[in-house]
Amino acid sequence: MTITDETRRADAADVALFEADEVTPRTNTPSPGDTAIGERRALRRATLDERFNILGALAAAVALATLLFGWFTPLTGPIGWVVVAFVSFIGFYSLLVALRSDGQEVRDRIMTVLLVCAGVVLFSALVFVVAYTIIRAQDALPHLNFITQTMELAGPLDPLDMGGIVHAIVGTIIQISIALAITVPLGITTAVFLNEIGGRFARFVRTISDAMTALPSIVAGLFVYAAVIQLITHQRSGFAAAMAITVMMLPIVIRASDVVLRLVPGNLREASYALGTTRWRTVWHVVLPTARSGLVTAVILGTARGIGETSPVLLTSGVTAVMNWNPFSGPMISLPLQVFDFVKSPEPNMIARGFGTAAVLLLLVVGLFAVARVIGGRGPGQLSDGQRKRVTAASREDAIRMANAASAAPRGRHAVVAAESSPDPVSPPDTENLPKEPSQ
């Protein structure tokens, strides 16, 4: 921070002092006097020297690799060129840095360059995976029929303006809804059990559910195939697929909600107990509302995993080209399985449809993720600005209401009853005083 900043802040403090007498400044900033105030400097900017080192090393590396490959040696191929250029870039760069600084500095520079390289390689690869799918989906996606028709009447050789994947979209929605209807109540109640009841059995439950996160999803599918399809229903169905997704998602949801519930501050619970509430009311009115955004995030991220996973439904849902609204009878395909089924065909149109379906799936997952980010991303008890305003308004109203009730009934008995019977579910008063952590 520069001197100008300090003086400006001191001035602001003086003004504040002038305006409101009770404010006392914590520190005294001495006046800078005659000292010249220098220009602002950007602290993290690279110096000219450093930039020339990078550029020079790059130029030298490219030149050396081209020379080696073009003239001096029998080396060929673009991959070899890239490897040689990269290695010589590191070499030249360390040489250039070593001209001006010691070994420690050289190592620091090289490692920084390597870290940046790792990041660039990783992020470009990951972004490229997604972008490649979206780009290849350009053939199929612009046709409106792709998301309004089924594949019932469209064969592999039909052009892209026939047939679509609405049956797979419906299948995905039905399957994930059944799975969520089981995993959300069961998973969150189990997580509450782990955190609020505790004891030896809870530890056992936690161990088992941690172990089950290791269950490969294909084995979950195999289990449902052997236990449900072969023994009971004797046919593949949307319900069997939903069971497989449930077996896979349940441990994920339990673990994620367990972590979120553990973050609920203990003083909130204690405050609630101190007011004489029961355990059940503490959980319902304090713990769950405080952890709500985290729980929603946990469920949404679990949903994203459940929607995207192909292997459990591969064995259980069956492949079909027609719309099936009934999860209990007949095969019901879902989006990931539809992708897999499309690209098994050698026909270019089917492959284009596969990429289109993958893009729809990807957009669905990204959409869910964005929703999770908007809702969650905040620790338990941290409120957004709007929420904070609402909570403040609600507690102000409560204060007025209580004051009125107290003045109306001087005996005080009614006021106590009123306060007991209507605890405000969303606004534990402590949440406002929690230390605000910067998000991320």
Next chain:
Amino acid sequence: MARPERHGVAVIDERRSLATRPSRSDSIFKTVTFSAGAVTVGIMLCVGLFLSLRASDALSVAGPSFLVEQQWSPETGVFGIGAILLGTFTIALIAMAVAVPLALGTALLISEVVGGRLRGFLVSLVDLMAAVPSVVYGLWGLFFLQANVIPVSQWISTYFAWIPIFRVSDASGDVLTEASAFTSSAFIAGIVVGLMVVPTQTSIMREAFSQAPVGEREAALALGSTRWGMIQTVVLPFGRGGVIGGTMLGLGRALGETIAVYMIISPIFTINWQVLKTGTNSVSALIALRYGEASEFGLSALMAAGLVLFVITLIVNFTASSIVARSRSGAESG
């Protein structure tokens, strides 16, 4: 604690029992949550028990040779997961060789080098990538990477053929160079699976690195250390548990990955040490390949294979989580 005294006479309250009787709503609450826990455990134990029971049919026929036999034909009674298990581990190890350096570098980059809004953006990007469905990675591997990685495979096998695993030769030992000998290999599947597990590993490692105590960081910098010196002496030792744990959790996912591997590899049932050569196999791809045509006993054999895979990932995951947990408690006390 001093007893309350009033007017010189000691007033001794009767001792109260601290045990409370739960109210009715509480006992209902307790019963409901307890039974939710019991149902969860019931489902999961049911999966485990069912798998073990059904697998035991096949295991009792095959005996210990199940782990070394390469052929897979349960109908004739000759079956085992020797080749398949090796293929699974080959793919997973290649995936780790691709993923761990990238994940480690990126985690350090995010937690130590970049700052401000870029850091928040990169963290979200990593988390988002962890949610991308595996079939998308599979598509990319099949339609893009396959064609573009073959020159790399050829290059490696040309210049590093003196290392046995990078050699590509046919049954008689002649070196193969044509492109068709390099398709659908464990190498390609490993790269795809590696990219798939990198985001998970990166986010665990970054989490561990960002928990390195600020005091020690500042102390190292104040003693004149460079940024890398500080990373070496403070961040990496504190984050060691996170690095190992993240690596092993990624390994667990890589071992169990199905669909991307199934789309890329061409399944074989013999041991293939040459990672660049066409043909490999993995347990989950085997299940996806054979479940439909399997008889009752064949299904039992597949369950045995699935059970072995489950036990392996279970061991890997538990080791990982115990390492992560231990390192975290150490970081807090330090």
